[in-house]
Amino acid sequence: MLVWLSRCLPGFSIIALAAMLVFAFSGLLTSALWLRIFPPSIFPPFEDPWNGLNIAQIVFVIYNVVVHIQMCAFTVRLGWSFTNMIKQTRLALQRRPLEVPITSTGHVETIAGPKMSINKPMDQIDERTPAPELIHAIILPNYCEDLHTLETTLKVLACHPRAKAQYEIYLAMELKEESSMMKAAQLVSAFEDHFLGIHSTFHPPGIQGEIAGKSSNVAFAARSIIEVHRSSLRMDECNVMVTVMDADTHLSRDYFTEIRRLHYNNITEANRAIYCCPIIFDRNSNESPILVRCADLLWSFAGISTMHPYTAIAIPTSVYSLPLSLAERVGGWDSDPTAIGEDLHMLLKCYFETSGNLISRVVYIPASQCNVSSDRGIGWRRTVDTWLARYRQALRHMWGALDSGFAARRTIGYLRFHQRCLFLRPRHFALLHLLWEAHFMPCHLTILMLFSVLYTLWTPAGLLHPTLAWAFGFTNTLRTLAFIGLNISVVLYERWHAICLNSRMKDMHEANIPDTGFSHRIWSRPQHLFERLCLPVSGTIYGAVPTIHAVFSHFWTDRLVYRVSKKPKFVLEELGVL
Structure with missing residues (x-):
């Protein structure tokens, strides 16, 4: 019962919000009991701002203002994150010439000069004695992904200077996919000489409590990695870093050197x-419908907003890394239906298993991603199919609201079985706030905004209680300020986007990998100017609506059929290469 109640928390919160609006503004509550608890609104002279308001209306005013202030705070935090992101990304790219070379055995090459401690930053490391390097175990989960997508992703990884000495690739396949073995065999054969090792794992179907999808494939592959490095884990000498990424993710060499x-x-x-690192959609965004493009922008913004300089905890989005020793310590990845949002779920699991002492560090090198695409039909038919595909992806993302229930259960369990109260830590409040912002605020804000607009349109201004009139006016001002703040963040994003895209283009040119897609952003283009107006619309369609869809579905099921979004193919002729 506790599991069901906790997983339905976001849904219950929407019901509570709807009940508050009914109690505050419905004229149907005429019984003596309700009139005693919620007295009718009689507007006296404006001496006491709360006089004449019933309890539900007072709660509405306070909550409406608080939610809108949080919306404004999000845009301020986002702008701050982008300002810092631009600076830190430039610094990270400038450190590349200072990267310490390695020998074929995977050790730091001896360099002339005074010996320095390995604890120093990379741009200060200058070691005379060889030191063991990190081994990067990279999990590439895929389920019904196109072979071309996987090949291109592996080509990008294979062009890194340290790939052959330090990269272990694990193709996390799904056995129920008919072509999985054939794809794995082709990829292993094609790339076995380009990495320290390339392996394939096949998550079997029919395991009780597990579903097909990224989380199950990652969990199964991680168990194989733990077995491969079991001896070094037992001797506490494991120097393996596990990186989880999407099938279409392109990571720069700088991502791994920054982790080092x-x-x-x-x-x-x-x-x-x-x-954790930010994600950037810089491959096919110019060919994507504007609503899809805006939805992905907002999805990227959500993660980046948690990566400001003084963040208590940053939230990973799609791509993240952690030591194998930590993964083994917390029991690996979960693969039950509640772990469908595997990136956030693993962060929460590590957070609670370390008693809240987990440290999240930001890698300021972004992961390049593709927007959802479709190959069905042409013209408007393809556009509509892409819209639907993006909604299915958004529903899968918002299905991760199950993690709020997971966090609630773990918090309650910690309070019951631990003497020290985790809940009273400031960073725990920060974590809960981020979960509220991700799984509660989008739908609450949309409902409050729609209600405020409709209520003020239907109700003559003279009949509004002065405090309600002030609240509606103040929140309208906050929405305007948030819209302006979001547009400022888009301007900063375009500066950061140009830095990242130019760096990736240079790398792909040097590696002779032209078919990865490059989408430039030019602020004066009508399609990019129009985005600024479409962001709130897209946020509602692909944020609030699928959240409401997901959280009410959780009342009767926690299972979602995992459907892979179509990825684009970049034809060389279209790129001007042939």
């Missing part, structure tokens, strides 16, 4: 650190 720098620079805390 952060790992060695904070070696005493390395066993309880998780590394």
Whole structure:
């Protein structure tokens, strides 16, 4: 019963919000009991702002203002994150010439100069004695993904200088997919000489309590990685970093070297650190419908907003890394239906298993992603199919609202069985706030905004209680300020986008991999200018609506059929290469 109640928390919150609006503004509550608890609104002279308001209306005014203030705070935090992101990304790219070369055995090459501690940052490391390097175990989960998508992703990884000495690739396949073995065999054969190792794992169907999808494939592959490195884990000498990514993700070499720098620079805390990076849609966004493009922008913004300089905890989106020793310590990845949002779920699991002492570090090198695409039909038919595909993807993302229930259960369990109260820590409040912002606020804000607009349209201004009139006017001002703040963030995003895209284009040109797609953003283009008006619309369609869809579905099921979104193919002729 507790599991069901906790997983339905977001749904119950919407019901509670709807009940508050009914109690506050419905004229149907005429019984003496309700009139005693909720007295009718009689507007006296404006001396006491709360006089004449019933309890539900007072709660509505306070909650409506608080939610809108949180919306404004989000845009401020986002702008702050982008300002810092631009600076830190430039610094990270400038560190590339200072990258310490390695030998074929995977050790730091001896360099002339004074010996320095391995605890120093990468741009200060100058070691005379070889030191063991990190092994990157990269999990590439896929289920019904196109072979071309996987090949291109592996080509990008294979062009990294450290790939052959340090990258172990794990193709996390789904056995129920008919072509999975054939795809794995082709990929292993084609790339076995380009990495330290390339392996394939096949998640079997029919395991009780598990579903087909990214989380199950990652969990199964991680168990194989743990077995491969079991001996070093037992001797506490494991130097393996696990990276989980999407099938279409393109990671720069700088992502892994930045993890190495952060790992060695904070070696005493390395066993309880998780590394997250921003995501950027810079491959086919110009060919995507504007609503889809805006939805992906907002999805990227949600993660980036948690990566400001003084964040208590940053939330990973699609791509993240953590030490294998930490993954083994917390029992690996979960693969039950509630872990469908595997990135956030793993962060929460590590957070609670470390008693709230998990450290999240931001890698300021973005992961390049594709927007959802469709190959059905042409013209408006393809556009409509892409809209529907993006909604299915949004529903899968918002199905991750199950993680709020997971966090609630773990918090209650911690209070019951631990002497120290985790709930009273400031960073725990920060984590709960981020969960509220992700799984509660989108639908609450949309409902409050729609109600405020409709109620003020239907009710003559003279009949509004002065406090209600003030609340509606103030929240309208806050919405305007939030819209302006979001547009400022888009301007900052375009500056950061140009830095990242130019760096990736240079890398792909040097590696002779032209078919990865490049989407430039030019602010003066009508399609990019029009985005600024479409962001709130897209946020409602692909944020609030699928959230409401998901959280009410959780009343009767926690299972969602995992459907893979179509990825684009980049034809060389279209790119001007042939």
